[in-house]
Amino acid sequence: MKTVSESRAFGGVQGVYSHPSALCDCDMTFGLFLPEQAEDGPVPLLWYLSGLTCTHQNAMDKSGAQRWAAEAGIGIVFPDTSPRGAGVADDAAFDLGQGAGFYVNATEDPWEPHFQMWDYITDELPDVLFSAFPLAEVAQGITGHSMGGHGALTIAMSFPGRFRSVSAFAPICNPTASDWGRKQFSAYLGKDESAWAAYDATLLMRKRGFDGPMLIDQGTADQFLDLLKPEALAEAMAARRQGGSFRMQKGYDHSYFFVSTFMEEHVAFHAAALHA
Amino acid sequence: MKTVSESRAFGGVQGVYSHPSALCDCDMTFGLFLPEQAEDGPVPLLWYLSGLTCTHQNAMDKSGAQRWAAEAGIGIVFPDTSPRGAGVADDAAFDLGQGAGFYVNATEDPWEPHFQMWDYITDELPDVLFSAFPLAEVAQGITGHSMGGHGALTIAMSFPGRFRSVSAFAPICNPTASDWGRKQFSAYLGKDESAWAAYDATLLMRKRGFDGPMLIDQGTADQFLDLLKPEALAEAMAARRQGGSFRMQKGYDHSYFFVSTFMEEHVAFHAAALHA
Numbered sequence: 001m002k003t004v005s006e007s008r009a010f011g012g013v014q015g016v017y018s019h020p021s022a023l024c025d026c027d028m029t030f031g032l033f034l035p036e037q038a039e040d041g042p043v044p045l046l047w048y049l050s051g052l053t054c055t056h057q058n059a060m061d062k063s064g065a066q067r068w069a070a071e072a073g074i075g076i077v078f079p080d081t082s083p084r085g086a087g088v089a090d091d092a093a094f095d096l097g098q099g100a101g102f103y104v105n106a107t108e109d110p111w112e113p114h115f116q117m118w119d120y121i122t123d124e125l126p127d128v129l130f131s132a133f134p135l136a137e138v139a140q141g142i143t144g145h146s147m148g149g150h151g152a153l154t155i156a157m158s159f160p161g162r163f164r165s166v167s168a169f170a171p172i173c174n175p176t177a178s179d180w181g182r183k184q185f186s187a188y189l190g191k192d193e194s195a196w197a198a199y200d201a202t203l204l205m206r207k208r209g210f211d212g213p214m215l216i217d218q219g220t221a222d223q224f225l226d227l228l229k230p231e232a233l234a235e236a237m238a239a240r241r242q243g244g245s246f247r248m249q250k251g252y253d254h255s256y257f258f259v260s261t262f263m264e265e266h267v268a269f270h271a272a273a274l275h276a
Numbered sequence: 277m278k279t280v281s282e283s284r285a286f287g288g289v290q291g292v293y294s295h296p297s298a299l300c301d302c303d304m305t306f307g308l309f310l311p312e313q314a315e316d317g318p319v320p321l322l323w324y325l326s327g328l329t330c331t332h333q334n335a336m337d338k339s340g341a342q343r344w345a346a347e348a349g350i351g352i353v354f355p356d357t358s359p360r361g362a363g364v365a366d367d368a369a370f371d372l373g374q375g376a377g378f379y380v381n382a383t384e385d386p387w388e389p390h391f392q393m394w395d396y397i398t399d400e401l402p403d404v405l406f407s408a409f410p411l412a413e414v415a416q417g418i419t420g421h422s423m424g425g426h427g428a429l430t431i432a433m434s435f436p437g438r439f440r441s442v443s444a445f446a447p448i449c450n451p452t453a454s455d456w457g458r459k460q461f462s463a464y465l466g467k468d469e470s471a472w473a474a475y476d477a478t479l480l481m482r483k484r485g486f487d488g489p490m491l492i493d494q495g496t497a498d499q500f501l502d503l504l505k506p507e508a509l510a511e512a513m514a515a516r517r518q519g520g521s522f523r524m525q526k527g528y529d530h531s532y533f534f535v536s537t538f539m540e541e542h543v544a545f546h547a548a549a550l551h552a
Contacts, residue, residue, distance in 0.1 A: 008497065009533035061532065064340045067540075221284065256337065257285035264343075 001132060004029065010070035011036040014060065023116040023124045024083035030125065031060040031078035032133060035070045044139035044274035045129070046076045046267070047163075049121070049155075051146030052180075053099045056080045059145065062256040068267035074274060075135050079125055081147065083114040095180065096187055102175075103151030104199050106188040115188060118199075122155055141165040141270035145259050146228070147172055147180070149216075153201035153233075157210050165273035167215040167266045169259045170222055173233035174202040180227040202229070205236035214244030215269045217262045219252030277408060280305065286346035287312040290336065299392040299400045300359035306401065307336040307354035308409060311346045320415035320550035321405070322352045322543070323439075325397070325431075327422030328456075329375045332356045335421065338532040344543035350550060351411050355401055357423065359390040371456065372463055378451075379427030380475050382464040391464060394475075398431055417441040417546035421535050422504070423448055423456070425492075429477035429509075433486050441549035443491040443542045445535045446498055449509035450478040456503040478505070481512040490520030491545045493538045495528030 004016040012035040021028040037043050046069065050059050059065065060078045069076050082088075082101030089110040091097035097111075106115035130137045142163045144152035149171025156166035175181020176196045185196040197203045214237070218230045234246045252258040280292040288311040297304040313319050322345065326335050335341065336354045345352050358364075358377030365386040367373035373387075382391035406413045418439045420428035425447025432442035451457020452472045461472045473479045490513070494506045510522045528534040 007529050007531045007533040008495070008527040008537075010537045014533050062337045064343065064536070066533070067340065067343075067536070219284070251284040253283050255283045257283040257290050257342070260340070260343070261284075261286045 037073035042136040047142040049144030049148030049151040064260040072271035143167040145169040157204040174229040313349035318412040323418040325420030325424030325427040340536040348547035419443040421445040433480040450505040
């Protein structure tokens with residue numbers, strides 16, 4: 001593992017690290033904030049999965065999460081959203097290929113050799129983090145924005161017991177029924193839609209839900225509401241009697257101004273579960 | 277004036293606007309955060325001047341200032357750092373030309389026709405702001421980072437009575453004695469160094485100081501300490517018996533992680549003066 005940079009931030013350290021990924025068959029970069037409390041021993045870990053076009057850097061720079069994580073004594077990891085590099089397949093569209101991994105394991109050409117983001121986030125990166133940093137594997141939460149909200153919700157529901165809490169900012173809620181999903185799943189997973197269901201938060205909510213607290217925020221002025229389909233997940237949560245809050249935030253759009261506005265409450269929400 | 281974008285943020289609105297500038301002879305863009313309180317009448321205004329390479333966008337996205345401004349009921353303007361465009365002179369170096377206006381009125385070719393940032397920030401942009409937005413001209417504070425800290429300090433000391441409070445993050449303290457200053461002043465102002473003195477915070481502090489509270493933060497791990505010369509301004513402040521705090525923050529570098537870490541305290545510092 002290579003240290004790309006380390007900056008003091010809010011009494012802790014905002015680092016950027018890169019490591020060779022066997023699963024993605026390329027170097028992968030991530031950001032990690034460790035609060036001052038990590039000097040004294042392992043701290044809880046909050047995963048922040050980013051959206052389309054983002055690298056490890058966007059949320060690290062713009063979400064304001066570190067302020068609240070420092071106060072709560074929680075680490076935050078900011079993974080990249082896809083494999084990258086000259087030898088990695090890509091597409092001219094912003095919503096396919098590099099920057100748009102969609103947190104799935106691709107089975108189709110040309111994506112399969114590198115685009116193994118599901119396993120990267122749930123298997124390989126945890127190994128890296130828990131072996132190299134003072135992080136408490138027993139105290140994990142997960143959140144994300146847009147495509148990253150989709151990732152957070154689907155991963156949380158697919159690994160019962162691993163995450164104590166899950167939240168999302170304007171998640172892609174029902175990708176198998178949206179152009180943010182159908183296009184990418186066709187490319188990464190092939191035409192057989194039965195393979196898609198494991199990566200759809202609404203379908204997973206209908207099937208099994210999440211054993212812990214859940215918090216979703218969605219702006220009412222979001223320019224992508226038709227693609228995000230919050231109504232599908234809201235309905236599924238209520239129908240399952242899933243414990244949690246689905247909040248429609250009046251006037252907010254899809255930007256990081258929306259994310260940063262509600263970040264304090266999301267970190268506090270996770271902190272309550274992680275320190276319980 | 278054109279509205280480029282408006283996003284709800286922390287209960288208020290983060291806008292981006294552009295307008296034709298007569299002084300800079302090009303379109304200029306700025307960011308403006310208005311808190312919810314602005315719906316009921318004029319609010320105080322904090323100026324945030326950015327550093328080398330920045331546009332109006334960097335601090336708007338990365339400083340986290342809006343959170344605290346919303347709480348304090350204060351607007352924040354994020355001006356650009358130079359004129360821009362195809363017809364505007366530029367230099368291949370990151371520290372000269374577009375993105376590096378240094379908050380001076382250029383008198384030399386090829387810069388003079390557009391690089392009038394001092395007058396733009398102190399004359400033209402205030403006219404735009406106070407005529408178009410609910411901002412209280414009687415309650416202004418000013419801050420900035422690096423080159424923007426230099427701008428904030430020199431402008432605050434040069435317009436007695438206009439700003440109630442001034443602060444800076446890692447300012448260029450003594451540009452007439454630094455390669456961040458001598459190079460640019462030579463280009464923009466010419467070889468006669470007597471014209472440079474009006475744009476040097478340390479020289480202005482020796483000459484007149486600031487009639488109000490002053491707060492400077494500087495990281496001890498800043499990679500540009502040799503260029504910023506904090507010791508010159510610290511000495512001048514103490515020698516003048518200038519009221520204020522000059523804080524060396526242990527372990528912090530020059531990045532926005534440093535700025536965002538101390539932003540809460542800077543906004544609170546200004547809020548105390550602006551609401552007095």
